[in-house]
Amino acid sequence: MEIIKSSENKKFKSLKKLLTKKERENTKTFLIEGKNIIEEAKKYNKILTYITDDINKIEDNIFYIDKKLKESLSSLKNSNEDIALVKYLEKKEISSNTILLIDNVRDPSNLGTILRTCLAFGVKDIVLSENTVDLYNSKTLRASEGAIFSLNILRDNLLNFISKHKEYKVLSTSLKANDLSALDNTKKIIVIGNEGNGVSKEILDISDEYLKIPIKNIDSLNVAIATSIILYENSK
Amino acid sequence: MEIIKSSENKKFKSLKKLLTKKERENTKTFLIEGKNIIEEAKKYNKILTYITDDINKIEDNIFYIDKKLKESLSSLKNSNEDIALVKYLEKKEISSNTILLIDNVRDPSNLGTILRTCLAFGVKDIVLSENTVDLYNSKTLRASEGAIFSLNILRDNLLNFISKHKEYKVLSTSLKANDLSALDNTKKIIVIGNEGNGVSKEILDISDEYLKIPIKNIDSLNVAIATSIILYENSK
Known part of the structure; x- marks a missing residue:
């Protein structure tokens, strides 16, 4: 077994490039980090290579590297977690009665938290607008806690998507609504x-109806919080 | 008007020290950053000094410093926001029918988001356990969006606090519950x-009853999400 120690190693260099969105798009692969999300990816047969500094670890397709190199692939400080190289998610046909459209959410942790909550409330079809933050950003992935592998996540022009799904009522969150009815x-x-x-x-x-969570004292909730309350109410 | 440019300036050095929890505790003061939270602090008459690099800004008690020094007080990269020096919050008597106890929440953004949501659902009395993350951490403050100035936030031993409030039923979140009834x-x-x-x-x-949000597919929600759904349901 060979443990790679040189940052000039070809395979290492190709992994390192995946820290950029551009390279992820080119290769349709991304890195995940941490036990839970790796377990999820494994369940869905998405893992191409395990990346570890633990020579006792045995799986198919392991790439052994030293601690320093592994740390340089991590998005966390002093992380001791394993990493895996994973294939992009596949897109499936829309099949549910509730579809969540995410319009220009910018914070990757918000997006990840929303995806985790979608899974908890059984909302499996999600469409990201073209300007919504990258699904494969390390912070999105961390906050999603592996939920992404169980979801059907598309990226599309939302107006386009809506026009192709006329059988659905479009409900947008808006301050002009009064409640969640x-x-x-x-x-x-x-x-x-x-x-x-x-x-x-x-x-x-072009929305048919509007949604607003009744709150006091302040104008708005964090977007992940608001989405979760809506999906909770919708699940009842 | 003098614009401080030297990091050896005494007042600047004393502000810089407030980036540590220890110094905040010693002086019972902290720094806040950004328009919205500064507006809130002003409403509650909590501001001791405004810190800005904008020489057109006029308020009582302004400390003008150059951009570089101001950036070194900020917790954000390339922030262009004003900063203010603020007094610690005062503790008031418990007065509401719902009190939120926060037991060992470690992530400052989670704590801040929870506080913002408390205000939105009218829960004004909050008790932090001794091991819960610092209220005056910059990330807590940012996520709270200024809500802290309208809330009554205590820090106490939670068992102690509960024993002194026997007229309240204690409801803890737990996997052994079925719902929010x-x-x-x-x-x-x-x-x-x-x-x-x-x-x-x-x-x-020692809890009287238990709370659990009915979810599928995964074991748990993010703590700020779970708290928000509980406070939403409680507000209905």
């Missing part, structure tokens, strides 16, 4: 929006 | 727990 619809697209600005005007204009 | 109680202490381990055994043992 619009969730009564059976087949629904729920749209949540940007941290600062909410759902974009173009989508508000 | 225990929220029906009028005077209640809600206990939420650590990110990995939940509410500590000592508190579970």
